[in-house]
Amino acid sequence: MPTSPGLFYQVHFYLFGLLAIASALAFVTRKSPVSAALWLVSVLFNLAALYVMMGAHFVGVIQVLVYAGAIMVVFLFVVMLLNLGHPDELSDIRGTWGRLAAGLVGLALLAQVMVLARTRFTPRLQPPTNPVFGGPPDRGAVGTVAHPLFTEHLLAFELTSILLLAAIVGAVTIGKRRAAA
Amino acid sequence: MIPEALALSAVLFTIGTIGVLTRRNAIMIFMCVELMLNAVNLSFVALSNVYGVTGQVFVVFVMTVAAAEAAVGLAIIIAVFRHGQSVNLKNINLLKG
Numbered sequence: 001m002p003t004s005p006g007l008f009y010q011v012h013f014y015l016f017g018l019l020a021i022a023s024a025l026a027f028v029t030r031k032s033p034v035s036a037a038l039w040l041v042s043v044l045f046n047l048a049a050l051y052v053m054m055g056a057h058f059v060g061v062i063q064v065l066v067y068a069g070a071i072m073v074v075f076l077f078v079v080m081l082l083n084l085g086h087p088d089e090l091s092d093i094r095g096t097w098g099r100l101a102a103g104l105v106g107l108a109l110l111a112q113v114m115v116l117a118r119t120r121f122t123p124r125l126q127p128p129t130n131p132v133f134g135g136p137p138d139r140g141a142v143g144t145v146a147h148p149l150f151t152e153h154l155l156a157f158e159l160t161s162i163l164l165l166a167a168i169v170g171a172v173t174i175g176k177r178r179a180a181a
Numbered sequence: 182m183i184p185e186a187l188a189l190s191a192v193l194f195t196i197g198t199i200g201v202l203t204r205r206n207a208i209m210i211f212m213c214v215e216l217m218l219n220a221v222n223l224s225f226v227a228l229s230n231v232y233g234v235t236g237q238v239f240v241v242f243v244m245t246v247a248a249a250e251a252a253v254g255l256a257i258i259i260a261v262f263r264h265g266q267s268v269n270l271k272n273i274n275l276l277k278g
Contacts, residue, residue, distance in 0.1 A: 005182055009182075010182070013182050013185065014185075017185065017186075017189045020189065020193065021189070021192055021193070021196070024192075024193055024196045024197075024216060025196060027196075027200070027212070027216065028196055028197075028199060028200035028203070028204070028213065033206060033208050033209060033212075036209060036212060037212060040212050040215065040216060043193070043216065043219070044219065047219055047222070047223055050186065050189075050223065050226075051223075051226050054182070054186065054226050054227060054229075054230060055230060056226045056229065056237050056240070058237070059222075059226055059237050059240050059241070062240075062241065062244060063222075063244075066244050066248060067215075067219070067244065067247075070248070071215065071247065071248055071251045074251055074252070074255060075208065075211070075212060075251070075255070078208065078255045078258065078259065079208060081259070082258075082259070082262050082268065084206075084208065084268065093203055093204060093205070094202075094203050094204070094205060098202065098203055099203055101202060102198075102199045102202035102203045103199070105198060105199070105202060106195045106196075106198060106199045109191075109194070109195045109198060110191065110192075110195050113188075113191040117184075144234055144237070145234065145237050145238055145241060148234055148235060148238050149238050149241065152235075152238075153235075153238050153242075156242065160242060160245050163245065163246070163249055164245065164248075164249055166249075167248075167249035167250075167252050167253050168252070170252075170253045170256070171252040171253050171255075171256040172256075174253065174256040174257055174259075174260050175256035175259050175260060177263075
């Protein structure tokens with residue numbers, strides 16, 4: 001991220017941000033799960049663009065490949081497998097009370113964020129006015145993430161593989177037909 | 182642009198929460214949770230410009246957990262559907278008092 005973003009940068013930042021918000025609103029209001037999933041893909045692409053604009057190139061690529069490319073395909077595959085694509089039989093949005101409660105909770109969440117934005121924190125919790133981190137060291141897009149991942153966070157990285165193995169075994173076990181067991 | 186990114190993250194998280202609270206379709210609720218995870222990822226990336234690349238490393242971990250969660254959660258949804266022929270939470274109320 002440049003230290004003093006120009007007009008071109010700012011316009012595109014706001015453009016992608018507003019597109020993400022609009023897509024998210026369309027996503028939660030669609031009745032059909034398929035169109036909702038496609039709007040969510042739109043949100044994910046806009047977020048990937050924002051990641052790239054903020055200097056996290058590798059995260060942006062991973063966002064498109066893993067989230068929009070793999071996770072959403074699994075979601076759509078399950079929608080297809082369970083034959084849930086007919087919006088007329090899915091009146092799944094809650095009634096007036098549910099919407100009212102959700103709106104209140106949403107307002108409360110936003111109010112909390114606004115309060116937090118105006119609170120004075122102790123100096124240890126405040127972000128430094130002059131960034132201690134002047135930008136990624138020149139290791140390229142992948143090396144920026146890979147170097148700390150394989151040095152400082154090596155243990156967490158290895159434990160992630162156990163998490164993924166457990167998830168694979170769990171998914172296969174839960175999804176297996178009872179009769180075949 | 183960091184305050185704007187954090188505000189966008191808060192708005193997306195709120196939209197995801199409202200989605201979780203207003204929908205009854207289990208798959209839609211799952212997708213709303215994914216939206217909330219993405220909102221958190223956005224603040225990680227935004228703050229990584231101030232505090233160093235650890236934020237980006239955490240985004241990678243969050244994405245791994247999201248992938249694992251999606252796999253297991255969708256397997257659970259398939260099992261529930263096989264049990265009751267529905268993913269509408271209105272029909273899945275065995276634990277309701």
